[in-house]
Amino acid sequence: MKKTTDYSIGGHTLRVDSGSLNGLLEAAGGFDTFLSAVKTHPDTMLTLCERPYPQNTKEYTPLYRFRFEDKECSFGSDNAGKYFFRIFPPERQEPFFMEYDIHTRTAFANAPGNAALVRFGLWMAYGMAFAKDMTVAVHSSAISYNGQAVLFLGESGTGKSTHTRLWTQNIKGAGLINDDSPILRVENNTVYAYGSPWSGKTPCYRTEKYPVAAIVRLSQAPHNSIKKLKIPEALAALHPSCPPAFAYDNVLYDGISATISAILEKTPVFHLECLADPDAAYTSFGAIFSDKNVAV
Structure with a gap:
């Protein structure tokens, strides 16, 4: 049965034009928060339609394989x-x-029984559709504080989620926006962080939007110290957290590169060497915000 559903993610409209695919997204969880009734011109939205798994895909050249x-x-x-x-x-x-x-900003996909496959496939489609619109999903954990957002970057297992939890437990007024893949978008000369339906193992699906105060790359250390990065170092900090597959296609990578450049022009980037303790949260907080309104 055909069913058309619109979602608003990162300020962009994603239309799913399939009962089976919509059912899988409902099973995956997190998308219902982003349901939208706003009328959008078809040329500006991503549309996902259903079609069977193809028998022949030889016309495609593989660019990148990963797990x-x-x-x-x-x-x-x-x-x-x-x-x-x-x-x-x-x-x-x-x-x-x-x-x-x-x-045409149109994606066609089969509807396998595994909802997680459709969820991740839609993340890829979203990234491709809006790469040229100053929009990128960033592998990070994002918090809000005093009407602004901070993104914490790092390799898997570095402690991004632990650090944002330390913020929410120790910094009065801090709240989690997304724990795996918030959306960064440059609009009207301002960098915004949006919540998304892709939040890893933490079910945090918020439709919130905040201007970005800072981006922080984490690394584990036997101490807590933070420094602001110059542009070349900031690029090296942010770039690995953007979708790696798109670096293998010139058109998509041009869009991602332009977005990263705009973000770095407007956003301070820090490197935090840290322990998994409350002082680590106070250290990053103190470097980013002058008003140290922290809970004790």
């Missing part, structure tokens, strides 16, 4: 504005295959 959790993924293009993304689950399940047309 997502326990799944093999492949990303590529036909060098003419169409991209593909495929996920092979380890079990004997139907793979997920999505084709995205950059000219």
